[in-house]
Amino acid sequence: MTIPRIQLAGLAKRFGSRQVLAGVDLAVMPGESLVIIGGSGTGKSVTLKIILGLIAPDSGSIKVDxxxxxxxxxxxxxxxxAxxxxxxxxxxxxxxxxVWRNVSFALEGSAASRRAAAIDNLARVGLGPEVADLKPSELSGGMQKRVALAxxxxxxxxxxxxxEPTAGLDPITAAVINDLIRELATQLKITALTITHDMHSVRTVADRVAMLHGxxxxxxxxxASLDGCDNPYVRQFITGSAHGPIQMPGAR
Structure with missing residues (x-):
């Protein structure tokens, strides 16, 4: 039996009077691309931060391998x-x-070896070596996102x-980033966990989808089972309908 790469059990977190996570159970298998969907403020980013150890959970278990x-x-x-x-x-x-120092920030070795590694990784996201010595401010939003991916x-x-890998990007650039994420996840055999509101991202990068709510x-x-799902919360989210069980804050 394959051990999940990430396994969450009963994960809970409260901030003051607000219960953000109330018992999250979720497994991500090695090499899988899992996408968590859900409205703003549902705890998607909090979940990532807890897994990384940036925030301590109130209760629950997190196992990695x-x-x-x-x-x-x-x-x-x-x-x-790491x-x-x-x-x-x-x-x-x-x-x-x-750019090259940004890309190689977590790498060790000489400046020359790190610069070479940066250029190699920039190539993987479709950027040429001429980008290496530019500053981020000299790049478009889409190029900055590619550098961050590298x-x-x-x-x-x-x-x-x-x-939210496509946040703030135009539809064409967002599609390029989605395709890159899918391609790199497959080539490098990584386990990917994505949080997003963008259904185009979901349909491009996900092997499996989970919805966080309440x-x-x-x-x-x-x-493949997402569009046929009969859960009313999921249906409303994926269709973007204003009518359904999910209510915007302040709505009546």
């Missing part, structure tokens, strides 16, 4: 985080560093998190 990681500290926590790559929603590039894959982590996973299944 069968090993409990809740409560790790010091060197053990650093080693845990297993993950991250594509942040805003790219989070260092404005003062040239940085995420550069250390060859076994797991990569994608936080602090719990209310539905999960393979991408």
């Amino acid at each position: 069968g090993h409990e990681v809740v409560g790790l500290k010091g060197a053990a926590l650093d080693a845990h985080r 297993r993950f790559g991250m594509l942040f929603q805003g790219g989070a590039l260092f404005d003062s560093l040239p 940085r995420a894959i550069a250390p060859r982590p076994p797991i990569i998190f994608f936080d 602090g719990v996973i209310i539905w999960q299944g393979p991408l």
Whole structure:
């Protein structure tokens, strides 16, 4: 029996009077691309931060390759985080560093070897070596996102998190980024966990989909079963309907 790469059990987190996660149970298998969908404020980003050890859960278990990681500290926590790559929603590039230093930020070795590795990873996301010495401010939003993706894959982590990877991009650029994520996940045999509102992203990058609502996973299944799902919350979300059980804050 294959051990899940990531397994969450009973994961709970409260901020003040607000219960964000109320018992999340979810498994991500090795090499799988899982996408978590759900409305704003449902706890998708909080879930990623808890897995990374940036926020402590109130209760519950997180296992990575069968090993409990809740409560790790010091060197053990650093080693845990080193297993993950991250594509942040805003790219989070260092404005003062040239592109090649951004991409090779987590790599070791001489400047020459790190620059060569950066250029190799830039090529994987469709950017030429002429980009290496530019500053992020000299790039378009789509190019910045590609650089951020190159940085995420550069250390060859076994797991990569994608936080709203197409946020702020035009539809054509978003489609390019989605295709890159799918292609790289397959080529590098990584385990990918993506959170997004973008149904085009879901349909491009997901092997399996899970919906987070009310602090719990209310539905999960393979991408192929998404359109035929009869869960009213999922139906409303994937169709973008204003009418259904999901109500906007302040709505009556």
